[in-house]
Amino acid sequence: MMTQSEGLPTETTSLQDAATGEEPPRRRSLGHAFLRPLPLAAGIVVVISLLAALFAPQLAALSGNDPFTYNVDALAPDTSPAGPLGGVSAEHWFGVEPGTGRDLFSLVVYGARVSLLIGIASTLLATAIGVVLGIVAGALGGVVEKLVDFATDVTLGFPFLIFAIALSALFPLEAPRALLLTLVIGMFGWPGIARVVAAETRVVVRQPYVTASRVMGARFGHVFRHQVLPNVASTVIVFASISLPGRIAAEASLSFLGVGMLPPTPSWGRSIGDAISWLIVDPAFLLFPAAALFLVTFSFNILGDTLRDALDPRGGRS
Numbered sequence: 001m002m003t004q005s006e007g008l009p010t011e012t013t014s015l016q017d018a019a020t021g022e023e024p025p026r027r028r029s030l031g032h033a034f035l036r037p038l039p040l041a042a043g044i045v046v047v048i049s050l051l052a053a054l055f056a057p058q059l060a061a062l063s064g065n066d067p068f069t070y071n072v073d074a075l076a077p078d079t080s081p082a083g084p085l086g087g088v089s090a091e092h093w094f095g096v097e098p099g100t101g102r103d104l105f106s107l108v109v110y111g112a113r114v115s116l117l118i119g120i121a122s123t124l125l126a127t128a129i130g131v132v133l134g135i136v137a138g139a140l141g142g143v144v145e146k147l148v149d150f151a152t153d154v155t156l157g158f159p160f161l162i163f164a165i166a167l168s169a170l171f172p173l174e175a176p177r178a179l180l181l182t183l184v185i186g187m188f189g190w191p192g193i194a195r196v197v198a199a200e201t202r203v204v205v206r207q208p209y210v211t212a213s214r215v216m217g218a219r220f221g222h223v224f225r226h227q228v229l230p231n232v233a234s235t236v237i238v239f240a241s242i243s244l245p246g247r248i249a250a251e252a253s254l255s256f257l258g259v260g261m262l263p264p265t266p267s268w269g270r271s272i273g274d275a276i277s278w279l280i281v282d283p284a285f286l287l288f289p290a291a292a293l294f295l296v297t298f299s300f301n302i303l304g305d306t307l308r309d310a311l312d313p314r315g316g317r318s
Contacts, residue, residue: 033306033307033309033310034303034306034310036306038302039302039303039306041299042298042299042300042302042303042306043299043303045295045296045299046296046299046300046303049112049116049292049295049296049299050116052109052112052113053109053112053113053116053117054113056106056109056110056112056113059109060103060105060106060109060110063091063092063093063103063105063106064091065091065092065103065105065106066103066106067102067103067106067107067110067264067266068102068264069102069103070100070101070102071092071096071101071102071103072101073101074087074089074091074092074096074101075087075096075098075099075101078281079098079099080098080278080281080282081095081096081097081098081101081282081284081285083095085284086098086104086282086284086285086287087104088284092104092105093105094108094288095284095285095288097271097274097285098274098278098281098282098285099278104271104285104288104289105288106266107266107271107289108266108268108271108288108289108292110266111266111267111268111271111289111292112268112292112296113266114178114251114261114265114266114267114268115248115251115252115267115268115269115293115296116248116296117178118178118181118182118185118247118248118251119244119245119247119248119250119251120244120247121182121186122181122182122183122185122186122189122247122250122251123186123189123240123243123244123247124186124240125182125183125186125187125189125190126185126186126187126188126189126190126193126243126247127190127193127236127239127240129186129187129190129194130189130190130191130192130193130194130197131193131194131197131229131232131236133148133151133190133194133198134148134193134194134195134196134197134198134201134232135197135198135201135224135228135229135232136148137149137194137198137201138197138198138199138200138201138202138204138205138228139201139205139220139223139224139228140220141202145198148194148198152191152194152195155187155188155190155191156191158188160184160188161257163184163188164184164254164259165257165259167180167184168259168260173262177260177261177262177265178261181251181254181260181261185247185250185251186247189243189246189247192239192243193236193239193240193243196235196239197232197235197236200231200232200235201228201232204227204228204231204232205223205228209227210223210227210228213227234311237307237311238304238307238308238311241300241303241304241307241308242301242304242305242308243304244300244304245296245297245298245300245301245304248293248296248297248300249293249297251267251269252267252268252269252272252293253269254269255267255268255269255270255273256269256270256272256273257273258270258273268289268290268292268293269293271285271289272286272289272290272293275289275290
């Protein structure tokens with residue numbers, strides 16, 4: 001037989017944890033998950049990448065270079081990097097860019113600033129649009145839900161790459177490319193999260209406490225902020241963290257195709273694209289930008305998977 005103390009609600013347990021100084025089980029499991037070797041290593045890579053993007057000018061200055069200076073003295077007569085491994089030396093830690101002699105280390109750290117900024121900003125934009133539309137569709141239903149579903153199908157069916165190339169041709173070269181890429185990638189990234197949030201919202205709004213709030217006269221805004229949004233927050237965080245690497249890769253892909261960031265702005269994708277034509281002559285030029293892109297996207301994927309497992313209500317891996 002269950003005693004009265006065994007049937008106390010979870011709030012009592014939370015109060016007991018607070019009184020004894022112990023962390024709640026969910027918080028403990030989340031911290032334990034990120035202390036495992038692979039997520040910890042991925043977190044270190046992400047932190048280093050973010051710091052490199054934030055302090056790109058200072059890091060480039062440590063090597064005595066910047067990404068906009070042409071170092072023709074570091075090039076061979078055929079404009080390929082002089083010296084082994086793409087011109088790696090005490091002055092140029094990652095070598096130099098073929099044809100221009102620009103310092104590759106500076107290009108990589110400045111490229112982190114561009115790629116991470118566009119990836120994070122477009123993820124926030126896509127998440128905001130998807131959450132609002134998903135909650136509205138799931139909570140109101142009816143015609144509103146059908147309209148959101150129709151907009152989702154249209155967006156998913158539209159060829160993203162062709163649209164991005166067309167926009168690149170329409171906008172003048174003076175247009176802010178980072179803002180343009182953020183808008184394009186973000187506006188095409190919301191349908192997935194909208195569908196997930198709409199499905200969860202339909203479940204939440206059928207709960208007795210939501211029905212009671214509506215009967216008592218609660219407005220939609222109150223239900224949105226205090227009852228629906230807290231219940232879908234963990235799903236939103238996980239979905240955003242998992243989709244972030246794809247946004248970074250999307251910017252790199254567009255820059256690789258020549259419709260993203262334009263010269264001389266550093267970008268990992270454009271550096272990889274430029275390296276293709278020099279692959280036979282000097283493959284070292286491809287190594288560092290490609291490795292940076294791979295490590296960052298891989299690390300964000302690991303962190304997203306770890307967060308998903310830790311916040312899984314059915315119980316993630318310990």
